[in-house]
Structures are given as structure tokens and as C-alpha cells.
Amino acid sequence: MDTMILYGRNFSPFTRRVAITLNHLGVAYEQKPLSTLEDIEAIRLLNPLGRVPCLSVAEEVFIDSDAIIDYLLSRNPQHTLLPQALNARQRCMYDNALAKGVMEKCVAYFYETTRREPALVSETVAKHYQNQVMQGLEALDSRLLLKASEQQLDLSDISIFVAYQSACSVFKDQLPTFSTLARMSAVYEAWPTFHQSPL
């Protein structure tokens, strides 16, 4: 059996969504929590862009959370993470895209406000990212209300959970209440497949 190694910390929402997907699929893996700040040279050896997540399987390295998840789902065709019915699939893909957008903007906001020289931080740009995060979460919060409660967990649920928790950790008390997201997050946090990969 090939050893799978996931590179990246769960603080990276993209890494965390891969980790939770691996847990959910029941795939054995090891995680090396490389940081883009402290371990950039090691990360560049895996990914020329110097980004996480990366997943190594034997001699092969996969990069980008979508491409990694696509590989994992293809390797585990019995999975139930992508709905088969057209409407449910479209809903899943739309919510997944919204959640990934929220992740991207949380990361962009975090970089803008913590990695730039203080004198160069643009409040306008940071505010724009913050608004995008808030609007994305607002849309997800309303859309989750409409989702049937008996619906099976799919890829979008993992992404929404990770995106929401990422926003909580980046924006802390600046984040308004999103009651449906908060409820969903509390429920999933108790599941072993989520619990196993904490922030």
C-alpha cells in the first residue's frame, strides 16, 4: 500500500478540506504540517508555486486541493461525496464554489493584514476581502437553511464547515452571527472525521 503524505497545516483551509476528505474516505495518511512562512523551501520542492496543500503518493506529488480531492475520489469510487442527481450535484458544486471563494478571501485578508509591511497595508483592499467573506457566508447561511436535513454529507458540507471555521479564526469577534452555519459547524465538529483534523 502506498504511503500518503499530506503537506500543510490545518490553519490552511485548503489543506484542512483535503484532510477532512481523507478522513471521511477512511484513507490512511500521514500529515506533515509545513508552513508557507517557515518551510517555504521544503514546500517548493513539492510544488514550484510554494503552496500547500500537496499530497505525495509513492513518487508522485499532487497539488491544489481540488486536484487532490479529484484524485482521492477517483481512487475511491464507492464514495458518496458527489451527488449523482443533476440538481443535487449542481447545488453541491455551487455551494462548494462559494465556500472555496470564502476560503480564498480569508487567506487574502490574512496575508494583506499580517504579511505586508504595516505601512503598505491597504485598508480598502482588506475591507473588500472582508466584504467578500461576509457576503459569501451570508449566502451560504441562507442556502443551508433550504438544504434538506436528511441529505447525505457531500463535498460542499466539508468546504462550508472549513470556510466558516476559517472565517471565525481570521475575523474573530468581527464576524457577525451566522446561525445556520454556527449550528452546522457545532454538529460536524463532534463527528470523528471532522474532529480528527482540528484547526
Ligand SMILES: N[C@@H](CCC(=O)N[C@@H](CS)C(=O)NCC(=O)O)C(=O)O
Ligand atoms: N487553489 C489552491 C489554493 C492553495 C492556497 O492558496 N494555499 C495557501 C495556504 S492556505 C498557500 O499556500 N499560500 C502561499 C502562497 O500562495 O504564497 C488550492 O485549492 O489548493
